[in-house]
Amino acid sequence: MYLTGKLEIDPSQSTMIKKVKENNFFKKLLDALTFGQISSRQEHETFTAVSILQQVYLGLHSIHIENIIRLAVDDYDFYLDESGEENDLEKAMFEFSSRVDPIESELFNHIFLVLEHLKDSIKYLIEIRISRKHKVGEYPIVININGIFPEFRLEEKETGESLQNRIKPLFVSQSNHDKFVDEKWSLFNHFINELELAAKKFIKVDNIIKSTAIQIIRPKKLVKNTDDIMHDRFANPVYYGYFNFDNYFYYAWLWAGMMFESNLYANNFFLVDDLGKAILMVGDNGFNAGEFDTLNPGAPFIAPTSGDLQFYSDNEYQEDLIEANLLDDTDSDLDLTDGDGTDSLDFDTSND
Numbered sequence: 444m445y446l447t448g449k450l451e452i453d454p455s456q457s458t459m460i461k462k463v464k465e466n467n468f469f470k471k472l473l474d475a476l477t478f479g480q481i482s483s484r485q486e487h488e489t490f491t492a493v494s495i496l497q498q499v500y501l502g503l504h505s506i507h508i509e510n511i512i513r514l515a516v517d518d519y520d521f522y523l524d525e526s527g528e529e530n531d532l533e534k535a536m537f538e539f540s541s542r543v544d545p546i547e548s549e550l551f552n553h554i555f556l557v558l559e560h561l562k563d564s565i566k567y568l569i570e571i572r573i574s575r576k577h578k579v580g581e582y583p584i585v586i587n588i589n590g591i592f593p594e595f596r597l598e599e600k601e602t603g604e605s606l607q608n609r610i611k612p613l614f615v616s617q618s619n620h621d622k623f624v625d626e627k628w629s630l631f632n633h634f635i636n637e638l639e640l641a642a643k644k645f646i647k648v649d650n651i652i653k654s655t656a657i658q659i660i661r662p663k664k665l666v667k668n669t670d671d672i673m674h675d676r677f678a679n680p681v682y683y684g685y686f687n688f689d690n691y692f693y694y695a696w697l698w699a700g701m702m703f704e705s706n707l708y709a710n711n712f713f714l715v716d717d718l719g720k721a722i723l724m725v726g727d728n729g730f731n732a733g734e735f736d737t738l739n740p741g742a743p744f745i746a747p748t749s750g751d752l753q754f755y756s757d758n759e760y761q762e763d764l765i766e767a768n769l770l771d772d773t774d775s776d777l778d779l780t781d782g783d784g785t786d787s788l789d790f791d792t793s794n795d
């Protein structure tokens with residue numbers, strides 16, 4: 444289990460709507476015949492890379508988020524921490540502003556800023572994506588946050604079995620499990636609210652959309668060590684494979700199996716596959732984990748037959764769901780990652 448949140452920010456900036464040039468001959472012809480009425484449009488923000496990063500830096504600094512992992516512009520890494528250096532945000536910002544030409548600063552497409560932060564017994568991975576060009580109606584600043592539990596970090600030379608024994612007290616009873624999850628969930632949402640206020644303080648905004656969710660991984664097969672963890676740069680940031688993060692993330696691959704073994708009641712979460720793609724959403728009315736092989740990584744996947752459920756395609760278990768008549772070929776996909784590492788699932792959503 445891990446926690447996810449997303450802030451989509453619409454800054455108070457001037458925007459220009461521009462027509463996207465078509466390269467396909469047929470599309471060019473159709474565009475000409477319809478006087479451009481069917482052509483795609485993009486919003487182009489007028490902020491520069493340096494100016495918007497300065498505002499983001501001030502917001503992060505105000506709530507003591509100082510530990511940067513990556514700073515990239517259009518897939519070029521200006522800074523990538525591969526050794527676990529601490530409190531390096533100011534260093535990375537200075538390096539970026541000193542190397543970027545002011546004119547070139549107006550021509551970027553995307554900026555990626557990834558940070559880690561430890562607060563109130565939750566380790567956060569924060570990915571900020573800033574898009575100068577984006578689809579009409581999309582927000583140019585997206586902050587994607589993952590929260591994991593540092594007390595379950597896999598220690599040096601510790602085995603998976605030993606870690607599982609450390610986690611077991613949570614699964615002895617439903618109350619132990621639920622109390623732990625509720626406490627983490629409350630802390631996580633408090634942090635998301637704090638991050639939202641910091642953004643509003645240093646970035647003039649027209650609107651912010653906020654969403655949070657609990658996710659449980661259902662591995663295709665047993666994950667026996669950190670080498671078995673799959674990585675994907677376009678999934679949630681915890682799947683990227685940043686320095687030392689697999690040791691913190693490993694416990695999450697054990698969670699579903701331990702819920703199954705303890706037959707805990709499972710509700711209000713999203714079940715995701717090895718790359719974080721949604722398999723199903725479970726609402727208030729859940730199911731007993733031990734009654735189905737839904738959460739059992741040691742057996743073929745079987746969907747639950749009871750509970751408040753919604754199923755999704757485009758995941759590792761799509762064929763199983765189709766075979767069980769829970770999906771058909773016309774079902775629309777739920778894009779968990781938006782194609783760029785930003786989580787789009789939510790239980791709590793608000794517009795400010």
